[in-house]
Amino acid sequence: MNLGKIQRILAPFLLGLLLLVSSCATEAPSRYEQAQKASTGRNATPAVVKVSTQxxxxxxxxxxxxxxxxxxxxxxxxxxxxxxxxxxxxxxxxxxxxxxxxxxxxxxxxxxxxxxxxxxxxxxxxxxxxxxxxxxxxxxxxxxxxxxxxxxxxxxxxxxxxxxxxxxxx
Known part of the structure; x- marks a missing residue:
């Protein structure tokens, strides 16, 4: 088997493996998502209460x-x-x-x-x-x-x- 044939087979295989691994990775939440989660988490006071006048x-x-x-x-x-x-x-x-x-x-x-x-x-x-x-x-x-x-x-x-x-x- 020559080197060119190995590269043609190996390149798509590695690219496919990279796409598979990266698509399964979880992304860290943004700072806005973190702030939203912290502000609406357990025992958090809402920014605007329900009885507030429109x-x-x-x-x-x-x-x-x-x-x-x-x-x-x-x-x-x-x-x-x-x-x-x-x-x-x-x-x-x-x-x-x-x-x-x-x-x-x-x-x-x-x-x-x-x-x-x-x-x-x-x-x-x-x-x-x-x-x-x-x-x-x-x-x-x-x-x-x-x-x-x-x-x-x-x-x-x-x-x-x-x-x-x-x-x-x-």
Whole structure:
């Protein structure tokens, strides 16, 4: 038997063996699969609880555009809705409503604050955020995205929400 004939027989055999062995090997899970498994494993707390209010229900309670400002929908998911506040096509603030059943620790900042806005417990969140807690459940927040948008602007915009309507969601 000559060397050329052996190579012609051996090459396809080895290639077939390689394909067979590699197709049976298990691939290590990606980091995303590992994170998903860890977050949904036994005793893991779900990111969004079943009783969380649907984000679309919050939409009608956001302030309306006017006085040179445009209120533009940005994000909506279960337990959360967010709008951008624009002035002259520039983002000046972000308006949001979130259901704190997904993050119960979010309510803690309101307990230590003696401040109220429109009769609801209020708290500053960092140097550019102001929020109120409605019905001991819903966090309504305004965050500045531009230095010209002050704390008094944030407080005024919080009062433009239909907070009584949000309270009725409970």
């Amino acid at each position: 984000g679309s229900l919050f939409n009608k309670y956001f302030p309306k555009s006017g006085d040179g400002y445009q209120v533009v929908p940005a994000q909506e998911k279960k337990g959360f809705a967010e709008y951008k506040l624009k002035q002259d096509a520039k983002d000046v603030a972000v308006l949001s409503v979130s259901d704190t059943v997904n993050n119960p620790t979010a309510k803690e900042k309101f307990q230590s604050s003696g401040k109220k806005i429109a009769g609801y417990p209020a708290a500053n969140i960092g140097s550019n955020g102001t929020a109120v807690l409605v019905a001991d459940r819903y966090q309504v927040k305004v965050q500045s995205r531009d230095s010209s948008f002050s704390q008094s602007d944030r407080e005024a915009w919080l009062q433009k929400f239909n907070l009584r309507g949000i309270e009725a969601l409970k």
